[in-house]
Amino acid sequence: MFKYSIGPWNVHEGADAFGPEVRETIPLERKLRKFKEMGFDAVQFHDDDAVPDMNELDAEQIKEQARGVKELLGDIGLAAEFVAPRLWMDARTIDGGFTSNSEEEREYALWRSFRSVDIAKELGCDKLVLWLAREGTLCFESKDPVRGVKRLIEAVNTILEYDEDIKILIEPKPNEPIDRSFCPTLGHVMGVSAASCDPARVGGLLESAHAILAGLDPAMEIAYATAMGKLWSVHLNDQNGMKFDQDKSFGVENLRQAFNQIKVLVENDYGKNGEYIGLDVKAMRTQRLEDSYRHAANSLRIARLLEEKARKFDYEYQRKCVSERNYEALEMYVMELLMGV
Numbered sequence: 001m002f003k004y005s006i007g008p009w010n011v012h013e014g015a016d017a018f019g020p021e022v023r024e025t026i027p028l029e030r031k032l033r034k035f036k037e038m039g040f041d042a043v044q045f046h047d048d049d050a051v052p053d054m055n056e057l058d059a060e061q062i063k064e065q066a067r068g069v070k071e072l073l074g075d076i077g078l079a080a081e082f083v084a085p086r087l088w089m090d091a092r093t094i095d096g097g098f099t100s101n102s103e104e105e106r107e108y109a110l111w112r113s114f115r116s117v118d119i120a121k122e123l124g125c126d127k128l129v130l131w132l133a134r135e136g137t138l139c140f141e142s143k144d145p146v147r148g149v150k151r152l153i154e155a156v157n158t159i160l161e162y163d164e165d166i167k168i169l170i171e172p173k174p175n176e177p178i179d180r181s182f183c184p185t186l187g188h189v190m191g192v193s194a195a196s197c198d199p200a201r202v203g204g205l206l207e208s209a210h211a212i213l214a215g216l217d218p219a220m221e222i223a224y225a226t227a228m229g230k231l232w233s234v235h236l237n238d239q240n241g242m243k244f245d246q247d248k249s250f251g252v253e254n255l256r257q258a259f260n261q262i263k264v265l266v267e268n269d270y271g272k273n274g275e276y277i278g279l280d281v282k283a284m285r286t287q288r289l290e291d292s293y294r295h296a297a298n299s300l301r302i303a304r305l306l307e308e309k310a311r312k313f314d315y316e317y318q319r320k321c322v323s324e325r326n327y328e329a330l331e332m333y334v335m336e337l338l339m340g341v
């Protein structure tokens, strides 16, 4: 059985690019207690989910607040999986953090990353996730694209040097909010890892929707990073084609693709080193406050049901089909398995 995680941002107020919030903000502690009740094992944090207004605090004050969150987690019975610096919200990161043209802004991005490492250690986890939201260009000619990649690698190295235990998981996404990312897919992440000063501490987090936005099958991305020994977390969700990032409930758009993501994870004993299956899902904007968790519950149920299906996959029949090269029969077997007939 897999262990599952989720982030406080997955219980969302519903604001989008064209309209304001439609649901009230639920306080962190209530969200955490609800996650536990729903069957989650761990929580994923943005740095300022754990320590709000951290820009106003010094390093010691930030650690102290993080210790309070650790106590709360202990009390509820949840682990912390990772911390991610929220590098895309500040006026200083409008044009990227690590790859900004401004030295001052690059320094701010590193400051937030160091503080995120501090928070992670206080929360008892050794994983830092970098979703490189604005590390790319809106206007191609506005940044030197070669230097951009090199700056990203330098930032990764600086964070690795800041703490000898921290592991960096890059969460690639090809676009949105930027147009062209310096690190759009897990293949690129593997390159950054190899070029870093300590490749053993740089891996990836695959988000289904992000792979689909790159025109890739998330199950193949999961397989690729697994083959490299670098799949250290996942954000399972779903996405209806190449449009805005939807963070739909896992499996609701493409059940077979969802099944194959779980199948690859099952086959490779994902979780054997303590990895969690993260669900990075958002409720539809239509939903009322009392339905703030339904999408998360649905995703968890779908993931668990697919886990069961994957565990009873008939490999003997699969081998027979493969030996006869009868892939139509194999495909129909998968469809019937998923349709429950």
Ligand code: 3MF
Binding pocket: 009, 046, 084, 129, 130, 131, 171, 173, 207, 235, 245, 280
């Ligand atoms: C954006 C995302 C983010 C990241 C999160 C942790 C809001 O497309 O997927 O979720 O997962 O910030 O890095």
Ligand code: MG
Binding pocket: 171, 207, 235, 280
């Ligand atoms: Mg994500």
